[in-house]
Every structure is written in structure tokens, then in C-alpha cells.
Amino acid sequence: MNPIRIALTKGRLEKTTIELFEKIGYNCDEVHNKGRKLILSVGGGQFEVVLAKAADVITYVEHGVCDLGVVGKDTILEKGTSFYELLDLGFGKCKFALACKNGYDFYHGYGAKTIATKYPNVTRTFFEGKDMDVRVIKIEGSVELAPLVGLSDGIVDIVETGSTLKANNLSVIEYVTDISARLIANIASLKLRKKEIEELVSKLEAEVK
Numbered sequence: 001m002n003p004i005r006i007a008l009t010k011g012r013l014e015k016t017t018i019e020l021f022e023k024i025g026y027n028c029d030e031v032h033n034k035g036r037k038l039i040l041s042v043g044g045g046q047f048e049v050v051l052a053k054a055a056d057v058i059t060y061v062e063h064g065v066c067d068l069g070v071v072g073k074d075t076i077l078e079k080g081t082s083f084y085e086l087l088d089l090g091f092g093k094c095k096f097a098l099a100c101k102n103g104y105d106f107y108h109g110y111g112a113k114t115i116a117t118k119y120p121n122v123t124r125t126f127f128e129g130k131d132m133d134v135r136v137i138k139i140e141g142s143v144e145l146a147p148l149v150g151l152s153d154g155i156v157d158i159v160e161t162g163s164t165l166k167a168n169n170l171s172v173i174e175y176v177t178d179i180s181a182r183l184i185a186n187i188a189s190l191k192l193r194k195k196e197i198e199e200l201v202s203k204l205e206a207e208v209k
Ligand code: PRP
Pocket: 140, 141, 142, 143, 144, 157, 158, 159, 160, 161, 162, 163, 164, 165
């Protein structure tokens, strides 16, 4: 049998995900010593791990080239869900928030507000729910800069500790939703590799409870 292939989000979620796999008994030495290698053996060959950017984790799982993925709910909400979400892994906790410059009365006036964000779909859905017309500008990183330089009235972004907002004289107007890391599965893989996936899920479930 081929190993189960898992796409892991590199960066913020990477360390905790690997720690979790080690806690449930899978050897991750090859990940620790990965160098520039992109496909890594985990659990003595039972799994193959691919480290990828969050949005790419979803792409690999949707296309079935990875059976499973670990990705933040933020990316899931932005990209849609043509895969199964199996488990809330309980780490990578943060929130989506609408924020603006301290003291700015965001809801004042009738003109359409401009929002900068890395998450245009989440942002549009949030304001549709309020029946509010907004202009959305897609930004790739350091979204907090946009209202400071006058590009937008506000931002919709991830807030974890709140220190980026605080350091830049921005404050939360409203929280949009809670976020954490999720285990996702390709729909066909869940049927074809049911037993192995269920075994992994029950081990993870017992650990993250
Ligand atoms: C995220 C997010 C905020 C920051 C929030 O950015 O977009 O900028 O973290 O964290 P805090 O509330 O703990 O300050 P990230 O560091 O992933 O980089 P980016 O802004 O370049 O996307």
C-alpha cells in the first residue's frame, strides 16, 4: 500500500502539527532534518508529509494528490470546501476581526467603506450578512498597513495576540469568527483509505481532546 500523503501548512502551524504527530507515536525525524527536501517520510513510511502554503494544502487535497491536510479554518473559509473537514485540532487559535484606526467611527456615514484584506471572500460574506456595501482591496501581507497609509477605512484580518493591531494604533471593531487548525480529507481518499484514516483520526482525537 502507498503511504497516506498528508499536506501540512508550513509556518505558524508547522511546529505544533509535527509535535502532535510525535505525541501520537509517529517518528518525524525526516521532517526535523528536511533541508530542502519536499516530500518527507513520517511514521516509518506509513505517511508521506508535504509542506506547503495554506492555500496549496487545500489545492493538493482537493485534487486528491494528498489524502489529508492540516490547514487553518481561515483558509478553508476563504477557499471553500470541496473536501471533508474531519477534525478541529484545537491549536492555531485566533480570530478573524474587522479593525480600523483607533477612534475612527467605522459605521458612521452612508458611503461604501473600503476594506483591505488577504481574505476577500470572507470579507464579502461578512458584510453581505450586514447588508453593507463595501469595496474590497486584496492585500498579500501586513494588511495593517492599509488603513495607516490611507488605502482603506478598515481591514479584515487575523488577530492572534492583538499585538500587531496595538503596535499600529488599530483596534478591533467586531470579531467575525473563531479560527483554528483543521484536519481535512480528500473525499475519495476517505472512502478508499477509510480504515487507515479513521485510525489516525481517532489517535489525533484522543490527543487533542
Ligand atoms: C498575521 C495577521 C496579522 C498578525 C496577527 O500575519 O495577518 O498581521 O499575524 O497576529 P497578532 O495578533 O499576534 O499580532 P502574519 O504574521 O501571518 O504575516 P503577514 O501579515 O505578512 O501575512
